[in-house]
Each structure stands twice: as C-alpha cells, then as structure tokens.
Amino acid sequence: MTFLQFIFYLFAAILIVSSLLVVTVRNPVRSALFLVLAFFSAACLWLTLEAEFLAIALVLVYVGAVMVLFLFVIMMLDIDIAKMRAGFTNYLPLGLIVAVLMAGELGLVMFSKEFSAESLPRPAGQIAEYSNTKALGSLVYTDYVFAFELAAVILLVAIVAAIALTLRRRPVTRYQAPEQQVKVRKEDRVRLVTLPTRPEEDA
Amino acid sequence: MMTLANLHLNLIAPEIFLSGAACLVLLIELFIKPARACALAWPLSLIALLISGGLAFGQINNPPLIGLNGLVISDSAAALLRGMSCFLAAGVLFYAQRYSQARDIWRVEYLTLALFGVVGMMTMIGSAHLLTLYVGVELLALCLYGMIAMQRDAVQAAEAAMKYFILGALASGLLLYGMSLLYGLTGTLSLASISANSLTTLLPTSLPLMLAVVMVIAGLLFKLGAVPFHMWVPDVYEGSATGTTLYLSAVPKLAAFAILYRLLEQGLGGWIEIWQDILLLTGIFSIALGNVIAIAQTSLKRMLAYSTISHMGFLLLGFASATTSGYAASMMYALIYAITTLAVFGVMLALSRDGFESDQLDDLKGLNQRHPWLAFLMLLAIFSLAGIPPTAGFFAKLLILQAVVEAGFLAVVVAAVLFAVVGAFYYLRVIKLMYFDAPREDLLAASARGYRPSVLWVLTANAVLVVAITPWIGAIMDVVSSTL
Numbered sequence: 001m002t003f004l005q006f007i008f009y010l011f012a013a014i015l016i017v018s019s020l021l022v023v024t025v026r027n028p029v030r031s032a033l034f035l036v037l038a039f040f041s042a043a044c045l046w047l048t049l050e051a052e053f054l055a056i057a058l059v060l061v062y063v064g065a066v067m068v069l070f071l072f073v074i075m076m077l078d079i080d081i082a083k084m085r086a087g088f089t090n091y092l093p094l095g096l097i098v099a100v101l102m103a104g105e106l107g108l109v110m111f112s113k114e115f116s117a118e119s120l121p122r123p124a125g126q127i128a129e130y131s132n133t134k135a136l137g138s139l140v141y142t143d144y145v146f147a148f149e150l151a152a153v154i155l156l157v158a159i160v161a162a163i164a165l166t167l168r169r170r171p172v173t174r175y176q177a178p179e180q181q182v183k184v185r186k187e188d189r190v191r192l193v194t195l196p197t198r199p200e201e202d203a
Numbered sequence: 204m205m206t207l208a209n210l211h212l213n214l215i216a217p218e219i220f221l222s223g224a225a226c227l228v229l230l231i232e233l234f235i236k237p238a239r240a241c242a243l244a245w246p247l248s249l250i251a252l253l254i255s256g257g258l259a260f261g262q263i264n265n266p267p268l269i270g271l272n273g274l275v276i277s278d279s280a281a282a283l284l285r286g287m288s289c290f291l292a293a294g295v296l297f298y299a300q301r302y303s304q305a306r307d308i309w310r311v312e313y314l315t316l317a318l319f320g321v322v323g324m325m326t327m328i329g330s331a332h333l334l335t336l337y338v339g340v341e342l343l344a345l346c347l348y349g350m351i352a353m354q355r356d357a358v359q360a361a362e363a364a365m366k367y368f369i370l371g372a373l374a375s376g377l378l379l380y381g382m383s384l385l386y387g388l389t390g391t392l393s394l395a396s397i398s399a400n401s402l403t404t405l406l407p408t409s410l411p412l413m414l415a416v417v418m419v420i421a422g423l424l425f426k427l428g429a430v431p432f433h434m435w436v437p438d439v440y441e442g443s444a445t446g447t448t449l450y451l452s453a454v455p456k457l458a459a460f461a462i463l464y465r466l467l468e469q470g471l472g473g474w475i476e477i478w479q480d481i482l483l484l485t486g487i488f489s490i491a492l493g494n495v496i497a498i499a500q501t502s503l504k505r506m507l508a509y510s511t512i513s514h515m516g517f518l519l520l521g522f523a524s525a526t527t528s529g530y531a532a533s534m535m536y537a538l539i540y541a542i543t544t545l546a547v548f549g550v551m552l553a554l555s556r557d558g559f560e561s562d563q564l565d566d567l568k569g570l571n572q573r574h575p576w577l578a579f580l581m582l583l584a585i586f587s588l589a590g591i592p593p594t595a596g597f598f599a600k601l602l603i604l605q606a607v608v609e610a611g612f613l614a615v616v617v618a619a620v621l622f623a624v625v626g627a628f629y630y631l632r633v634i635k636l637m638y639f640d641a642p643r644e645d646l647l648a649a650s651a652r653g654y655r656p657s658v659l660w661v662l663t664a665n666a667v668l669v670v671a672i673t674p675w676i677g678a679i680m681d682v683v684s685s686t687l
Binding site for chain 2: 154
C-alpha cells in the first residue's frame with residue numbers, strides 16, 4: 001500500500017463513519033458537527049485527486065459559512081427530537097430496501113467493465129506549479145460563460161424569492177422613513193405663536 | 204481561439220432580453236410605492252414576454268446552429284417552442300392579474316420570478332449540453348417554488364411549495380446522478396458527443412449505461428409529473444393559487460417536451476432499446492391512473508391535475524414511438540394541451556372573485572345560467588381536453604395514436620383509447636354540471652365580475668382558437684414536423 005492509498009482509506013473511513021453518525025446521533029448539534037467532519041474529509045479526498053480549488057472551496061463555503069449558519073439555526077430553534085424521530089421505525093424497512101437497492105445498483109456500476117481500472121486509468125498528474133484555480137477560472141469565464149451567467153441568475157432568483165417570502169412589514173412596528181424625514185420643512189414642525197406680553201398692571 | 208463573433212450571442216437574444224427586462228421589473232419598486240408598482244410592472248412584463256417571444260420566432264428559419272462553445276443549440280424547434288413559451292407565459296400573467304391581486308400575491312417579485320422562470324424554460328429548450336440543461340431545469344424549478352410559496356398566509360400553499368421543493372430536490376438529485384454516470388461513461392457533457400459514443404463503443408446492454416439512462420429518465424418523468432413520479436402533482440395543483448397553478452401546468456410542458464427531445468433523441472438516440480419500453484409503460488400507466496382517479500375528484504383543480512397526468516402519458520407515448528412523426532405528434536400535443544389548459548384555467552380565474560375560489564366542481568353548477576358565454580368557452584376547452592371532435596385536442600390524440608400504431612404498438616393504442624373513453628366521463632360531467640344542474644343559490648346572488656372586460660376578449664380568442672385551428676391542423680402539423 002502506497003502512502004497515497006493509506007491517506008485515501010483513512011479519510012474515506014472517517015467520511016463514512018461521520019456520515020453515518022450525522023443521521024444516527026441523537027443531538028442535532030453533534031450531527032451538524034459530524035457533517036462538518038464529513039465535508040472536511042471529503043475535501044481531503046479531493047486534495048489527493050489534485051482538485052485543490054474544489055477542496056478549498058468546500059472547506060471555505062460549506063464548513064466555514066453554510067454549516068456555521070446552520071449550527072446557529074439549530075441552536076436557536078427549539079427542535080423536538082422525539083417528535084422528529086417518531087416515524088423512524090415505521091419508515092426504516094422501506095428506507096432499508098431503497099438503500100440496499102441503490103447500493104446494489106452502485107455496486108453493479110462500480111464493478112462493471114466500463115468503470116474498471118483498465119478502462120478508466122488514473123490520469124497523469126500535473127506539474128507542481130500547475131494552478132488548478134487558474135485553469136478553472138479561465139474555463140468558467142470562456143467555455144462555460146453561459147452556464148456561469150445562468151448560475152448567477154439562479155442565485156438572484158434565490159435571493160429574490162427568499163427576501164420576498166420572509167420580509168414582512170408589520171403595521172404595528174414603527175419604522176423610520178428617511179425619505180419623508182429629509183423632506184420636512186420648517187413650517188411642518190415649528191409653529192410660531194405670538195403670545196401677548198404680560199400686561200404691566202398685573203406685575 | 205474564442206472571439207465574441209464565434210460565440211454566437213445572438214442565439215440567446217431572447218434570454219438576454221428577458222433577463223434584462225426581469226431585472227428592470229425588479230427595480231421598479233425602488234422608485235414607485237409597492238402598492239402601485241405592479242400597475243407598471245405588469246404591462247412591462249407582458250411587453251417583455253411578447254418582444255422576447257418575437258425575438259425567438261425571428262430565428263425560426265435559421266439553419267440549426269450550435270453556439271456559446273457548444274452549450275446552446277438554435278434550431279427551428281427551439282425557436283417555435285421558445286416563442287410559444289413566452290406567449291403562453293404572457294397569457295398566464297394576463298389572465299392571473301385580477302385574481303392574484305385579490306390574494307395579495309401580485310407583487311413585483313412574483314412577476315420577476317415568472318419572467319426568470321421563462322428564461323429557465325428557454326434555456327432548457329435550447330440546451331445542447333447537459334450543463335445548460337440542468338441549470339435551466341433548476342432555474343425554472345426555483346422560480347416555481349418561489350411563486351407557489353408567495354401566498355404566505357395560506358397553509359396549503361406553504362405545504363404545496365414544501366412538498367414540491369423536497370421532491371423536486373430528490374428528482375434533481377436523480378437527474379444529476381444519471382448525468383454524472385453518463386459523463387463517466389462517455390467523458391463528455393455535450394449531447395452531440397454523447398450520442399456519437401453510441402456508434403462506437405458503448406452498447407445498450409451495458410449495465411452502467413442502463414442505470415444512467417434510467418436515472419435521467421426518472422428525473423425527467425418527475426418534472427413531467429408522469430406515473431410513478433406523479434405524487435406531487437395533485438397536491439401542488441390544489442395548494443397553489445389558481446394563477447400559479449396555471450403557470451406551472453401550462454407553460455413548462457413545452458420545455459419538458461424539449462428536454463425529453465434533446466436528451467433522449469439527440470443525446471441518447473442511439474440507445475433507443477433502453478428507453479423506449481420505459482416510456483411506453485410509464486405513458487400507458489399515466490393515462491390509466493390519471494383518467495381513473497380523476498373520476499373520484501370533487502375539486503376541479505385536483506381533477507385537472509390528474510387529467511394533466513394522463514395528458515403527459517399521451518405525450519410520452521408519442522415519444523416512445525421514436526419516429527419523427529411521433530416526436531412531431533408529441534410536440535403538437537404539448538402545444539395544444541398548453542393552449543387548452545390556458546383557456547380552462549382562464550375561465551376558472553375569471554369566475555373566481557375576492558374570497559371565492561371557484562375551484563370545486565360544485566362551483567360550476569348551473570354556470571350556463573350565471574355566465575352563459577364563459578360556460579360556452581369552458582365547454583369548448585373541456586371538449587378539447589377530452590379529445591372530442593372537432594376540437595384540436597381530438598386531432599392531437601389522433602396524431603399520437605397514429606404514430607404509435609405506425610411504430611407497431613397496437614395493444615398500447617387500444618389501452619390508451621379505452622382509458623381516454625373512461626376519461627371522457629369526468630370531462631362530460633363538468634359539462635353536465637354547467638348546463639343541466641341548478642346553480643347554487645349563494646352564487647346566483649353574487650354577480651360581481653371578477654375579471655377585466657379585456658380578459659373576456661382574449662379568453663374568447665383563446666378558447667375559439669382551440670376549435671378554429673382544426674381545418675388547418677394538417678398544415679400546422681407539417682410546420683411542426685419540419686422544425687424537428
């Protein structure tokens with residue numbers, strides 16, 4: 001076994017165990033943390049495949065941003081775990097059947113002629129100075145520019161939908177209206193009252 | 204060397220124009236008060252859709268051309284389907300305005316999502332590459348989820364959006380899984396290069412290939428709402444506001460046809476042995492299940508949902524014949540189905556008012572006494588859905604069955620006809636309710652009109668079109684088959 005293979009099996013084992021724990025652990029915070037571990041091991045596996053940019057992006061985006069947000073959400077929401085697990089045993093047999101079927105199909109694919117080591121040899125590695133990020137960047141902005149722009153449109157749609165669905169103007173809440181505030185004139189706020197001066201004789 | 208000229212940006216002119224217009228619509232609310240913004244955003248969206256449809260139709264005589272580095276294909280079929288998608292979406296937004304306004308979902312964001320959804324459909328229609336195909340599918344799906352959920356205070360709408368979202372994510376997963384296997388097998392994502400593999404190395408008996416094709420088809424069948432991936436259709440149809448139901452039932456069917464055509468014919472056409480039987484079976488099961496379960500429905504929307512499932516079955520059957528006439532028949536079917544659905548839901552939207560949905564079969568009782576003209580338009584549209592001559596729906600079914608007989612699947616045709624006859628029952632029941640039953644007292648009293656007068660003119664043109672095109676159906680069919 002080469003060192004690379006050892007690394008692969010190590011991280012693959014961590015990945016599988018932590019993924020299993022994500023769905024079996026009782027505490028949702030722990031299960032989110034195991035998901036972080038799973039992402040991290042997957043990123044390490046990608047590093048061994050020389051996909052550095054993807055590996056870094058996975059750690060930065062998923063571990064750094066998405067999962068942290070997710071942890072906040074889990075901690076802030078009051079999740080009733082017992083209720084969530086209520087149907088678990090009922091759905092387990094069906095889930096197991098589907099899982100076994102999928103695993104069987106995957107096995108058929110993995111051990112087929114088309115995916116054997118002979119028909120899909122390991123591609124030759126790149127030289128040490130080769131920049132994965134640069135190659136990806138030039139592809140994304142040239143060959144795949146249309147798909148890239150469409151992905152941007154998808155993000156825009158997601159933002160629009162998310163804001164439209166969650167932003168509510170409650171009539172009870174008091175807002176500041178800056179555009180109204182700057183329009184205020186002296187006449188609206190200040191009323192000059194001419195008060196009669198106190199007559200001399202009262203003093 | 205890539206230059207701007209050999210990128211062929213003009214191929215996606217309709218998409219570019221419509222995306223720009225959608226962004227413009229989104230910005231309107233910055234300058235005009237939200238309450239009045241839609242008064243400007245709505246006509247603007249309609250005009251944008253019409254112009255973009257015109258841009259798409261302008262490419263109809265161009266020779267097939269692959270542009271944007273192999274990501275986009277522009278041929279006559281794409282031009283026709285893109286143009287029709289834009290016009291149909293314009294029709295939907297035109298009909299839905301008064302209804303959606305009363306339900307507080309008629310907002311600038313809703314219109315923006317509707318416009319971007321059309322961009323997604325046009326991308327799907329013109330995809331020559333698995334990447335654009337998938338991105339288009341996701342863009343459309345996200346817009347649909349957002350539009351359904353826009354009715355925030357309705358529990359049913361939230362449930363429908365959630366169901367659609369989760370099942371849609373699962374289907375996208377299946378689709379992606381299939382695509383990744385295809386990539387592993389062929390080493391390319393371009394549909395033309397994938398199909399080139401069928402000539403040389405990859406045999407249809409290869410197990411991984413079968414699994415890849417099955418996964419891709421499963422994802423597509425879900426998007427189409429065909430058996431056995433139909434579970435979401437009735438709930439989503441019923442839970443969404445009627446205007447949104449119309450959008451998601453009528454417009455994306457053209458794009459659904461297009462991605463089936465691109466993927467199965469242009470990409471996987473060499474491995475017909477794998478997918479032909481699957482499509483035949485799912486097609487016939489969709490027709491059977493849709494038509495039988497629709498009988499038991501009391502909600503008009505649910506009934507139409509099951510009717511959609513059966514119509515998708517017919518579309519799949521035409522596809523399964525795997526001949527040019529079969530594809531053309533399917534495309535014709537999708538077009539006629541979309542136009543007819545537009546008319547049916549248009550009448551439903553016109554009948555509903557503030558606080559009254561008109562989505563139950565009972566609400567149609569005695570419609571002839573309340574709104575004789577709307578009842579007549581509904582009659583035309585329902586006849587067309589049922590496939591009763593001389594409506595366009597009859598010829599659409601006839602063309603499909605003809606193509607399937609020519610392909611040699613006589614037993615399938617017999618079964619399809621039998622179930623179509625079963626289905627005629629529930630369509631005719633709608634007509635019986637409208638013409639021979641006494642109207643409900645409470646509905647007779649309320650006579651306030653829930654639609655603009657201009658809607659009635661367009662609705663009339665729409666419903667009459669369903670019958671009026673029949674003398675030229677042969678000529679239209681020639682045009683449609685010449686595009687493929």
